[in-house]
Amino acid sequence: MFFKNATEKQLDEKLSRIQNNFENNYKDAAQLNLKEFETMLADIKNSGKLKEKRILYYEKKLADYQNQMQKFTHKDQKCTW
Numbered sequence: 001m002f003f004k005n006a007t008e009k010q011l012d013e014k015l016s017r018i019q020n021n022f023e024n025n026y027k028d029a030a031q032l033n034l035k036e037f038e039t040m041l042a043d044i045k046n047s048g049k050l051k052e053k054r055i056l057y058y059e060k061k062l063a064d065y066q067n068q069m070q071k072f073t074h075k076d077q078k079c080t081w
Contacts, residue, residue, distance in 0.1 A: 015037065
């Protein structure tokens with residue numbers, strides 16, 4: 001059985017927020033959560049709180065979300081009314 005430490009739980013919680021905001025089309029909130037996740041991951045990586053294998057897992061998640069949200073803004077949204 002796989003147990004997660006408090007650091008991983010924090011990262012997973014932030015990923016969950018990103019996903020929820022992304023799915024609900026809350027663009028600004030999703031972008032903000034993504035930046036917070038990126039900062040949090042960098043701090044954790046520098047502090048050595050996680051093993052390299054887990055860091056790579058979260059870095060892949062970060063890259064996936066960054067690719068999905070490249071043009072995920074309200075600026076390009078067209079009014080339909």
